Each structure stands twice: as C-alpha cells, then as structure tokens.
Amino acid sequence: MTLPRAMGTVLVVALLAGGLLYGDDDKAPPKKASLPTGWSKLGLNAEQKQKIQTIQNDYRARIDALRKQIADLQQQERADLVKVLTPVQRKRLEQILGLKGDSDSVSQEEKKGPAERKGSTDKKP
Numbered sequence: 178m179t180l181p182r183a184m185g186t187v188l189v190v191a192l193l194a195g196g197l198l199y200g201d202d203d204k205a206p207p208k209k210a211s212l213p214t215g216w217s218k219l220g221l222n223a224e225q226k227q228k229i230q231t232i233q234n235d236y237r238a239r240i241d242a243l244r245k246q247i248a249d250l251q252q253q254e255r256a257d258l259v260k261v262l263t264p265v266q267r268k269r270l271e272q273i274l275g276l277k278g279d280s281d282s283v284s285q286e287e288k289k290g291p292a293e294r295k296g297s298t299d300k301k302p
Contacts, residue, residue, distance in 0.1 A: 212226070212229060216229070
C-alpha cells in the first residue's frame with residue numbers, strides 16, 4: 178500500500194470513528210426500566226420498584242460497557258485476520274463478500290451476518 182493511500186485510509190477511519198463518537202453522551206438519562214416478566218403481579222410498593230429500577234440501570238450500564246468491549250475485540254480480531262491475507266486474497270475476499278473498494282472494507286463487511294451481506298449465498302446449517 179502506498180503512503181498516500183495508507184494515510185487516506187487512516188483519515189477515513191478516523192473521520193468515521195469521530196462521527197460515531199460525536200453523538201455519544203455518557204450523561205444521557207437512563208432508560209426507565211421495566212419490571213421483569215411476572216413481577217408486576219407481586220404487588221410491589223413504590224420503594225421496591227425504585228430499587229429494582231436502580232439495579233436494572235446499574236447492570237444495563239455495565240452490560241453495555243462489556244458489549245462495547247466485545248465489539249471492539251471482534252473488530253480488532255477481524256482486522257488482524259485480514260492482515261494475514263495476501264493482497265490477492267484480500268481482493269478475492271472482497272469479491273466473495275460482494276464489496277467494492279479497498280481491502281480495509283473487508284473487516285467492515287465481516288461484521289455483518291451472512292444474511293446481511295450483498296449477494297450472499299451462505300446458508301445457515
């Protein structure tokens with residue numbers, strides 16, 4: 178890859194990442210939690226409902242953070258996998274996945290499941 182192309186790729190990735198982060202607001206109010214199935218029939222008082230909502234909001238935030246970590250790791254894994262391929266193999270993978278453009282887009286397409294890929298003929302077992 179030539180230096181200008183590499184720099185262009187880095188710039189595009191940085192702009193996309195910046196655009197995704199622009200809308201992030203850690204101070205957004207937590208969603209109102211709903212009671213687990215069947216709990217509304219238990220005759221909970223207001224204090225119990227408030228405690229349940231607090232617990233759910235706490236766990237939701239922690240689970241969301243873990244999901245983000247998982248997504249970041251999966252993205253890094255895909256990028257590292259693509260690095261193993263030769264340029265010819267990358268181009269072939271792009272053709273298989275129905276992509277146009279440079280090989281950096283391969284890792285973006287791999288995020289999608291088989292049903293979401295363009296021209297996918299993959300069948301679920």
